Amino acid sequence: MPFALDASPPGSPADTEILTRIEKDTVQYFVRYSDKLTGLTRDSSRPGSPASIAATGFALAAIAVGGARGWIPEDYAFRQLRKTLGTLLEKAEHQNGFFYHFLNSQTGRRIWASEASSIDTALLVAGALLAAQYHPRTEIEEMARKIYERVNWRWMMNGSSLICMGWKPESGFLPYYWDSYNELLILQALALGSPTHPVPPGAWQEWLRTEDEYNGKRIIHSHSGSLFTYQYSHAFIDFRELADREVNYFSNSKLATLANREYSLSFQSQYKGYSETSWGLSASLGPGGYKAYGAKPGEGLHDGTIAPYAALGSILFTPEISVPAVLFFFENYHKNLYGTFGFKDAFNLDKNWWAQEYLGIDQGISVLMLENFLNQEAVWKKFMDLKYIRKWIESCGLKTHSAKPA
Amino acid sequence: MAELRKHFLINKPLQLRLMSYILAALLVVAAAILLNFYFGIWGNVLETFSNQETLNDLLTAARLSQYEEARLPSPSNSPSELLPFFKQAEKLSQRQREIFKDILDQTNRKLLPQFGLLLVFIGWGSIFITHKIAGPLYRFHESLGEVEKGNLHIRIRLRKYDEAKFIGARFNRAIENLENIFSRIKKIARDKKSDPAEALALISEETSKIKTREERA
Numbered sequence: 001m002p003f004a005l006d007a008s009p010p011g012s013p014a015d016t017e018i019l020t021r022i023e024k025d026t027v028q029y030f031v032r033y034s035d036k037l038t039g040l041t042r043d044s045s046r047p048g049s050p051a052s053i054a055a056t057g058f059a060l061a062a063i064a065v066g067g068a069r070g071w072i073p074e075d076y077a078f079r080q081l082r083k084t085l086g087t088l089l090e091k092a093e094h095q096n097g098f099f100y101h102f103l104n105s106q107t108g109r110r111i112w113a114s115e116a117s118s119i120d121t122a123l124l125v126a127g128a129l130l131a132a133q134y135h136p137r138t139e140i141e142e143m144a145r146k147i148y149e150r151v152n153w154r155w156m157m158n159g160s161s162l163i164c165m166g167w168k169p170e171s172g173f174l175p176y177y178w179d180s181y182n183e184l185l186i187l188q189a190l191a192l193g194s195p196t197h198p199v200p201p202g203a204w205q206e207w208l209r210t211e212d213e214y215n216g217k218r219i220i221h222s223h224s225g226s227l228f229t230y231q232y233s234h235a236f237i238d239f240r241e242l243a244d245r246e247v248n249y250f251s252n253s254k255l256a257t258l259a260n261r262e263y264s265l266s267f268q269s270q271y272k273g274y275s276e277t278s279w280g281l282s283a284s285l286g287p288g289g290y291k292a293y294g295a296k297p298g299e300g301l302h303d304g305t306i307a308p309y310a311a312l313g314s315i316l317f318t319p320e321i322s323v324p325a326v327l328f329f330f331e332n333y334h335k336n337l338y339g340t341f342g343f344k345d346a347f348n349l350d351k352n353w354w355a356q357e358y359l360g361i362d363q364g365i366s367v368l369m370l371e372n373f374l375n376q377e378a379v380w381k382k383f384m385d386l387k388y389i390r391k392w393i394e395s396c397g398l399k400t401h402s403a404k405p406a
Numbered sequence: 407m408a409e410l411r412k413h414f415l416i417n418k419p420l421q422l423r424l425m426s427y428i429l430a431a432l433l434v435v436a437a438a439i440l441l442n443f444y445f446g447i448w449g450n451v452l453e454t455f456s457n458q459e460t461l462n463d464l465l466t467a468a469r470l471s472q473y474e475e476a477r478l479p480s481p482s483n484s485p486s487e488l489l490p491f492f493k494q495a496e497k498l499s500q501r502q503r504e505i506f507k508d509i510l511d512q513t514n515r516k517l518l519p520q521f522g523l524l525l526v527f528i529g530w531g532s533i534f535i536t537h538k539i540a541g542p543l544y545r546f547h548e549s550l551g552e553v554e555k556g557n558l559h560i561r562i563r564l565r566k567y568d569e570a571k572f573i574g575a576r577f578n579r580a581i582e583n584l585e586n587i588f589s590r591i592k593k594i595a596r597d598k599k600s601d602p603a604e605a606l607a608l609i610s611e612e613t614s615k616i617k618t619r620e621e622r623a
Contacts, residue, residue: 044469048462102470109508112470113500165478176478224476283476290469292476 039084057127058364115166225298280310
């Protein structure tokens with residue numbers, strides 16, 4: 001599989017202006033929907049929505065970015081980060097460092113009998129470590145480090161060779177493990193790079209790289225084929241120069257994005273929403289609730305619902321098709337789809353359905369990918385500079401661009 | 407057989423005043439407890455189960471159930487279309503248990519310091535009320551001790567809001583009368599040393615105003 005080169009630069013200045021506006025507006029979700037006292041961020045803008053630790057992780061990242069870019073007053077951003085990290089260190093319920101998926105945004109207590117979640121904790125830690133990189137040698141860095149060091153990744157393996165999805169006080173470990181390719185790369189990276197409780201290096205080899213072909217593209221794919229599974233880890237980690245044996249996950253995500261678009265185009269005659277510039281099958285809200293929409297290879301569940309964040313989240317892999325899609329959504333569906341906090345979650349033209357809410361994690365991936373795209377890969381540069389990431393690369397023998405072990 | 411009381415309001419103003427103190431204290435305590443219970447428990451319950459909150463919880467239960475379904479690998483042939491409904495119902499019931507636990511925890515957290523304040527109030531109130539009675543009793547006890555020792559110049563001075571001031575006034579008048587009689591007798595004894603017969607007659611006249619065992623016999 002060929003190694004990808006640098007992401008293409010943004011298009012015209014007018015396009016860049018629109019994309020910058022989208023990023024700036026989207027950052028505001030995390031200002032508006034983070035609790036004033038605890039800093040914990042709500043899962044969605046829907047009234048009654050609990051705080052989600054994944055959304056909080058993206059909030060840490062987005063607020064750090066917003067502060068650095070001058071979209072949020074810098075001192076406000078710093079205080080907000082300190083408040084949130086303080087809550088996570090001292091108030092938020094956790095088990096061996098793994099936070100519960102959903103928390104009461106005002107108290108930090110577990111809510112909805114949710115599980116202590118491994119992937120959501122990983123996203124939270126990633127956000128915390130990124131925020132720390134924006135504020136080196138401050139208490140932000142110190143607090144983020146403590147949060148990371150507290151996580152006992154090895155415990156979450158439950159004596160097996162894979163990382164479990166979660167744990168509940170009532171029933172113990174969930175009967176599900178991160179056993180095949182998806183958004184698990186960031187979880188694996190942080191678990192292997194941990195300075196205190198790393199998982200054994202062998203854990204990297206244990207999960208399945210299920211490969212399949214769609215339209216002549218061989219792709220290591222996730223079960224659902226949801227586009228977000230090819231994006232989340234890439235928001236933080238620059239995979240362009242990393243090779244896992246002969247696999248380059250950046251190129252893989254690029255192919256998965258192309259396949260995702262082609263898959264929806266193959267149903268163009270059946271669904272009004274699908275077109276050359278209107279695509280993006282990824283887990284999102286839809287007319288029948290939240291579903292793991294996706295493409296082939298994978299389950300390929302779809303019903304005409306398109307999530308704008310899917311094209312945005314692939315902007316680094318496929319700028320040539322992602323930018324036109326984002327601009328198309330912005331210009332053509334602005335009234336129904338765009339709001340104070342950027343794009344709302346999804347739409348379905350066949351059912352004339354437009355999401356009325358924003359989802360924290362979908363806003364989060366949009367901000368980070370746009371920041372990498374518009375601001376000289378700022379997030380990647382900071383995150384890849386972490387010693388923990390270097391440790392992960394070394395411990396699993398990933399090869400650099402020159403195909404030599406790192 | 408014990409003598410039955412015929413009148414319960416022996417001293418109406420005094421008893422009514424004391425009753426009003428006790429009733430006021432009890433009313434403050436009861437009001438504090440009732441308000442706490444209303445706002446601490448029922449207020450939370452009413453708010454939690456308002457139409458809007460119930461709708462929010464229903465939607466959240468559905469959403470979280472959908473999240474799980476989207477994330478966790480599920481069998482391709484779902485055994486029943488009702489499964490999501492049961493999952494949502496289970497989530498909702500778990501949530502309601504959490505809510506009740508939270509309400510009780512919150513209520514306890516609110517009530518504890520307020521009960522502490524009430525205890526302080528009750529403590530202060532009981533000291534205040536008993537002091538109004540115990541203070542005069544102590545002064546009576548001390549004054550009578552002085553009388554016992556022969557000091558008839560003693561007078562009881564009660565505070566402005568002490569109870570039983572009328573008894574104090576009566577006591578002072580009684581002691582003053584006795585003091586006057588004994589002062590006059592002492593004066594006769596001093597002035598009439600040269601005429602014992604006249605002195606005796608005058609003393610006898612003075613003491614005739616005093617009732618003692620001898621008159622009864």
